[in-house]
Amino acid sequence: MASFRQNNCKCIKTETNKRCKCGAAWSYRIRAGVDPKTGKRKLIERGGFRTKKEAEIAAAAAELEVHSGSFIEEKKITFEDFAKEWYSIYMGTGKVKISTGRVRLHEIGRLNHFFAKIPLKDITRRQYQNALNKLKEEKVKKKEITTKKTEETVKKADGEIVKGYSENTIDGVHRTGRMIFKKAIEMEIIKNDPTSYAVVPRTQKTVEQLESEKQIVKYLEKEELSTFLGAAKDFGLEYDYVTFMLLAYTGMRAGELCALKWSDINFDDRTISITKTLYNPTNNTLKYTLLTPKTKSSVRTIEIDNVLCEVLNNHRVAQKELYMRNRKTYHNKDFIIVKTNENYAGYPEQIKKIEIRMLRLLKLCELNTDLTPHSLRHTHTSLLAEVKVTLEAIMERLGHQDDETTRNVYLHVTKTQKKEAAHKFSQLMQSLSP
Structure with missing residues (x-):
């Protein structure tokens, strides 16, 4: 049976006016079996609901998950900490080359720029998409961008500030992000994957660029x-x-x-x-x-x-x-x-x-x-x-x-x-x- 309460309500209640006008949030508490570590009854409490009705709907959904065995109690681990844990698992498979691991660390670093101290469970799809968009827009030093000869950026002077990472770089960051959040779901640390439906921002290419791409890689006759x-x-x-x-x-x-x-x-x-x-x-x-x-x-x-x-x-x-x-x-x-x-x-x-x-x-x-x-x-x-x-x-x-x-x-x-x-x-x- 769920119980509900309104936290930090500052309104003075009377017999004739028991409604809250200060906008204090509602929370619910439900039973979730026994904690295997302590043997004590395990309670789950969630808050932040605008109305009691919203809290009741969320509580009913949570109780259904508990009874069906599909309930996941999301952990409070930050993105930065879980990324370290994921990297250890990833490299521990014995199938990843050192060079690939080095690239993944760079990509984790770019994601940490946006999410390092944020709890993994609190990162939304919108936040994740915005991070990819900013990688395309923010100013970076040329030496931090891929040095492939197909990239226009190689024509820039070393250390010159240019706009945005290459699409290949952002693709790599997104691949790493998807692997991290997928593993978090597998380990029942989070319920939802914010990388779902995310897209790598791309610049529409000009006719000149498309024609240039058709040129064959140079070689010696x-x-x-x-x-x-x-x-x-x-x-x-x-x-x-x-x-x-x-x-x-x-x-x-x-x-x-x-x-x-x-x-x-x-x-x-x-x-x-x-x-x-x-x-x-x-x-x-x-x-x-x-x-x-x-x-x-x-x-x-x-x-x-x-x-x-x-x-x-x-x-x-x-x-x-x-x-x-x-x-x-x-x-x-x-x-x-x-x-x-x-x-x-x-x-x-x-x-x-x-x-x-x-x-x-x-x-x-x-x-x-x-x-x-x-x-x-x-x-x-x-x-x-x-x-x-x-x-x-x-x-x-x-x-x-x-x-x-x-x-x-x-x-x-x-x-x-x-x-x-x-x-x-x-x-x-x-x-x-x-």
Whole structure:
């Protein structure tokens, strides 16, 4: 049986006037079984209702939930505290990479900006949507925004104030928010999910932007690749030639290259096994981590030719000489692409250093300096497409289940071949005409 009362009413009641005029809120109290910890009767009390009628309706609904076993007593834990608890659970699954966990922490930080000290149960759908909207509108420093080359913000000067986070960044924040609140519902900490029906604010794109998006990711044509690799061989710094040969001839990612070990090379079968990637977000030589590849399909075996095998064999001889010169301090962990300076000899090279080396060679060859080591992956795709390797075979070689960029590069390269097929078919039909 529910009981009701009006809290903090300041009205003076009389026999003729018992109504409240000060607007004091009503509350209800219902029984909810026995507390398993104390053995005492458990009472649930809720307040803040404008009228007794509202309190009676809410009490009836709560009693129904109690009797049906669906009642959830929402906890008073703050968003900040529960986010920490969720992160511990999330990382404890053993399925999350360190790099992904690092991203989630950044996204939690952005949500904490709006909700840190607010009880989880008190966050409304409107508050959550407003938070997403403000991420799109508020002023932030350029360096805090994604540095993808497809983002217009990369053209801004470092540290310059720009408006709003990118849509990709807000998408990530929203994904993390949904996971946090979903877990809170699963753990019966809250009843309602404020992320339901929330939308990421998006800017309507101009015609120019849509046309720009249709452009294929830049890559080297075969003549340009030949020029680039020739410069790496003749004018490259130590290990430049083998580094860029591996990237261009296999299409592997730069992180996969840096993690590559001699034990991954099978010279008899002429194959390379991709089983790991290098993670070193702080570019601290001593603090690298080897992680499993980007996706399950990224674990793969790549066939290589005699040319690359010969380059690798020559490189192995040079590396043995490096080891002998620094055998007392050499970081002997079997890495193929390593640092050569005395203090860090044998440590895996950093992706940032490979990017710098590539830029030097591109300038030397007067080629497009916007290209990156990842562009060699797209170059590999384009050249395979040019010799009519199927898209499915290319994606298997690259370790992709599906990738829009790879598909676009492939379709762009094969467009000429398709036109040629149409032309040949037309000629055939014309030859049959009376």
